Structure formats: structure tokens, C-alpha cells
Amino acid sequence: MFEKYRDLEAYPDVLNLKDVANYCRISKDSARKACIDGKLKHIRIGRLYKITKENLINFLENNE
Helix, strand or coil: CCCHHHHHHHHEEECCHHHHHHHCCCCHHHHHHHHHHHCCEEECCEEEEEEHHHHHHHHHCCCC
């Protein structure tokens, strides 16, 4: 894993919107909007959004 994302090791391999929001220091609504807009790859299970660490890192790298 990239050195600058070492803090992500404390999170589970598959994150929910709350985890993404906490890590990125954004609101859950902003994280949800990134998913809906197609900027953050995710899997949707019913009302739940599931994001892998790899997809979160790709999102962060593309939006710096």
C-alpha cells in the first residue's frame, strides 16, 4: 500500500460511506455523491455502498 495511505490500514478491507467520510474528512453525503456521480467505484447492496480500499486510493489519486 502507498506510504501516504498508511492510515487506511486501521480500516476494514471493504469500507462503507461512514468510513470513507471519516478517512477523507468529508460528509457522508459528499461520499455518496462521489459514488452516484461515478467518481468513486463501489458496489451497492440494497441501500448500502461498499468501497474497497483500492477503489478509495484510486479515487484519491485521481482527485488530488
